[in-house]
Amino acid sequence: MKTTGGSDAQKRAAGESAAEAVEDGTVVGLGTGSTAAHAIRAVGRAVDAGLDARGIPTSFQSRELAREVGVPLTTLEEADGVDLAIDGADQFSGPHLVKGGGAAHAREKIVDAAADRLLVVADPSKAADRLDRPVPVEVLPDARTTVADEIRALGGTPTLRRAERKDGPVVTDNGNLVLDCDFGEIDAPATLAADLSQLPGAVEHGLFVGMADEIHVGTDDGADVRRF
Known part of the structure; x- marks a missing residue:
């Protein structure tokens, strides 16, 4: 049940916008999905340029990508807290999300909830007045x-x-x-x-109620950042 809609350029703009929040010494939760993947790649480029950051992956997919782009990895058990998490959403309405299109929502929720801040990355097609996705x-x-x-x-x-x-x-x-x-x-x-x-x-569900601190919505001209 992966979502469609939104251009790759919009997804890249959202992911790269959120990745700018990753500073030296940051432990960052690495979400799952095509938009979060752009954030992981951006963090990888920053690490290659000298940034000191570690990632906690939320799925096999995000772990493999982080390794591929050179992001050092850690775990919730090993890390002294999670400074921020960058994660995608299948739909958002204000700070409320529906997630789980990639079937990683249980691990995503654990990491996202542990983070001091949750930065959601999405393209405009994921916005809704009310949540109505399955x-x-x-x-x-x-x-x-x-x-x-x-x-x-x-x-x-x-x-x-x-x-x-x-x-x-x-x-x-x-x-x-x-x-x-x-x-x-x-x-x-x-x-x-x-x-x-x-x-x-039921192990976990894909409703992330009031969890988003920021939503970075990619546009053709950059990213619109919504804060809650």
């Missing part, structure tokens, strides 16, 4: 059916995410499955987030 819910394989029933009871329509170019479902880096849950327009994100968090067998 919410990804990572579930234990044995709990897929029971969680799906609970999602329906909450008014959602769950769909097991299928893998592309291979048979079977998407399997997360944690070895779990993903249900994409359509609730239509989400009038009360905090309430829905709390309900989803209480479901037995």
Whole structure:
């Protein structure tokens, strides 16, 4: 369930804008997705030019890219805090996000929540007056059916995410499955987030309520930075 829309130039502008916040001595969370990838590459170029920074990747994808571009890596256990995280979003409305198009939202939420600041990078197509994208819910394989029933009871329509170019479902880096849950327009994100968090067998959901400190929206002329 990867999102489309927005030009590569807009994504690059957003990612590079957020990467400018990474200073000497920074520990930075490295998000997942095509827009966050531009930020990782920009941090890599800065490190190559002499910047002292370390990254905490949120997925296999972001870890491999960080290694490729030369960003030194650390972990939440090893680091003395996370100064900021740079992460993408499938949709945003104010400081509220829907994430999980890359099935990395569980690890992303752990790192993003640990960071002193969360800088979201996005192209203009991700903006919305109200969140209405399906919410990804990572579930234990044995709990897929029971969680799906609970999602329906909450008014959602769950769909097991299928893998592309291979048979079977998407399997997360944690070895779990993903249900994409359509609730239509989400009038009360905090309430829905709390309900989803209480479901037995649900590992994590893709609602990031009030977590964004800044959203860097890439444009054809640079980036529009929205602060909350």
